[in-house]
Amino acid sequence: MRVLYFSPRICWPTISGAHLRDYYFARQLAQQAQLTYVGLVNEDSQIAADRMRDKLGNGAEVIALRRDKSYKRANIVRGFLGPTPLNVLNFTSAAVTQEVERIFAERSFDVVQIESMHLIAYARRIRQIAPNARLILDWHNIESEILSRFAENDRNPLRALYARRTAGLSKNVETELLRLCHAHTVCSEREREMLRARVPQARIEVVGNGVDCEYFADVPAAAGGRRDVLFMGRMDYHANIDAALYFAREIWPLVRQRRPELRLTIVGAQPPNAILGLRAPDVVITGTVDDVRPFYRSALVSVVPLRVGGGTRLKVLEAMAAGTPVVSTTLGAEGLATAPGKNILIADTPEEMADAIVSLQAESPQWNELAANGGRLVQEKYDWSVVGEALWRLHQEQFEMGAACLGAK
Numbered sequence: 001m002r003v004l005y006f007s008p009r010i011c012w013p014t015i016s017g018a019h020l021r022d023y024y025f026a027r028q029l030a031q032q033a034q035l036t037y038v039g040l041v042n043e044d045s046q047i048a049a050d051r052m053r054d055k056l057g058n059g060a061e062v063i064a065l066r067r068d069k070s071y072k073r074a075n076i077v078r079g080f081l082g083p084t085p086l087n088v089l090n091f092t093s094a095a096v097t098q099e100v101e102r103i104f105a106e107r108s109f110d111v112v113q114i115e116s117m118h119l120i121a122y123a124r125r126i127r128q129i130a131p132n133a134r135l136i137l138d139w140h141n142i143e144s145e146i147l148s149r150f151a152e153n154d155r156n157p158l159r160a161l162y163a164r165r166t167a168g169l170s171k172n173v174e175t176e177l178l179r180l181c182h183a184h185t186v187c188s189e190r191e192r193e194m195l196r197a198r199v200p201q202a203r204i205e206v207v208g209n210g211v212d213c214e215y216f217a218d219v220p221a222a223a224g225g226r227r228d229v230l231f232m233g234r235m236d237y238h239a240n241i242d243a244a245l246y247f248a249r250e251i252w253p254l255v256r257q258r259r260p261e262l263r264l265t266i267v268g269a270q271p272p273n274a275i276l277g278l279r280a281p282d283v284v285i286t287g288t289v290d291d292v293r294p295f296y297r298s299a300l301v302s303v304v305p306l307r308v309g310g311g312t313r314l315k316v317l318e319a320m321a322a323g324t325p326v327v328s329t330t331l332g333a334e335g336l337a338t339a340p341g342k343n344i345l346i347a348d349t350p351e352e353m354a355d356a357i358v359s360l361q362a363e364s365p366q367w368n369e370l371a372a373n374g375g376r377l378v379q380e381k382y383d384w385s386v387v388g389e390a391l392w393r394l395h396q397e398q399f400e401m402g403a404a405c406l407g408a409k
Contacts, residue, residue: 001033007115010039012052016234017314028388030060040067068093085169092121134398135181144171149308178202188335210387216321219293226362228265230299235271239309247305254354296322304332320374327356343373
């Protein structure tokens, strides 16, 4: 089977949840099919592409295509006034379309997996130039839902207005893709039901996020004990920025009053000035780190105080795989098969979250139970090997359907 994996990014290094999902999915497919990975980049990323090819192995091909700069003024105006949302315009260019046409002129593919609604312009073109290829759209989240939630929480009326407008346009794009693509993968049953309500005949499979359990378990405990309250996440993503600021300003002072020995540690690439400004004797901002595992191992708890977002959170799964208890908002744990009080603590107000954090003592019976139950959950349901098999079964199904259609002609 020949598979094209088309993503808005080169997914190495794995610096975000989206990068991780792309990498592990592509690696799974490369083990069982002839894989070509195409990723869009803002600048020359040949070194990253070469490194990714080496990591995937199995003869996988990796192609980096240069896209236009995001958030150009003309696109911002067009995104508000026209029919195409900004989050699609940012990834669409005539030059990339020509490169996609060249790739399909030189190679043939049985299945094409497309990552996110942002690439709809290329999905449309692929249906035209490769009508026999089966298209699978992978939904990391439902973009229109994220934007609607952002608009509800943003205090800037102009940003909120733009987000609402973009959410509406994005929903139109999503609905078109539900009809355009042959099959879809989503992160949770909740998202499948939302999308099937729009297009009941769409073929939608739940193929959730995962975690490399062996990788996260393979780190010794921190020598200095567990005194960190950890927030993990790429810090150029608006949902993580909002969550980190909310926690630092409204929750952390409540924790510090009762547990002054604890330290807040915010780990994630590309923190903006608003996050860097949180630095204090009891607040550490790391920026990019080579390995996140030691931070989980020195953490008393991993916090997920998300108020906006979609999909399912890899940071929850990583913490559980590393043996670190999790305290999350309901939204932060959305879509995961967690059991509050058994393998996670849920808290939706600053007072509730502070109480949950303060209640935890490292290696206490409650702490050990949460850590052990979280570890069992991810091993049974969320290891990438388990998740990847579900994806491969869908690819096989689509390949067979494509072959049957060709045989009938």
